[in-house]
């Protein structure tokens with residue numbers, strides 16, 4: 001699984017072969033692959049196409065060392081060539097709502113719909129609407145993991161970090177909420193085999 005891929009993995013292959021990987025080959029990310037993985041993740045769906053997710057890509061050993069400190073010393077944060085922090089920014093989403101409405105709608109519709117979206121959330125405080133935005137960002141987070149695997153990369157999703165400290169280190173505003181941190185690179189270990197509930201255990205068929 002560490003060999004360079006000659007073709008992208010199918011969705012099934014990507015899902016089956018994804019495992020949390022915490023030891024990575026010490027080589028920088030191919031920057032074209034990194035951009036393509038981010039682009040693929042950005043194709044995730046969201047309510048009204050709001051695209052609340054934002055990515056912070058860290059490829060800087062010094063900053064990674066600081067992130068590791070606020071991630072309870074978890075070594076994968078410095079071991080990986082890159083770390084992608086996925087967060088939602090509902091305030092930016094609302095302020096720039098016009099950008100996410102399809103241009104085919106025409107100017108008048110765009111203005112009306114953007115105002116409608118802002119109106120829908122104005123009664124909520126930033127934490128409440130930030131929570132809603134976060135549910136959308138989780139979808140992009142999943143797409144990101146599978147897009148990475150599909151292109152032969154490995155990741156480990158992480159929530160074991162202090163959000164306030166990460167906001168501070170990355171210079172992010174207080175209202176953003178984190179879907180997770182994702183060290184990414186080529187695997188230098190196999191990870192654990194999947195251990196999951198059976199479909200019967202978690203499903204009711206009606």
Ligand SMILES: Cc1cc2nc3c(=O)[nH]c(=O)nc-3n(C[C@H](O)[C@H](O)[C@H](O)COP(=O)(O)O)c2cc1C
Pocket residue numbers: 018019020021022074156157158159160161180191192194
């Ligand atoms: C939301 C979330 C948070 C997680 N946080 C951490 C973490 O902080 N550190 C870590 O080593 N693994 C973390 N994991 C990885 C899980 O332990 C792992 O996904 C789970 O055991 C299943 O294993 P697999 O990913 O290899 O299939 C996290 C996973 C998810 C989905």
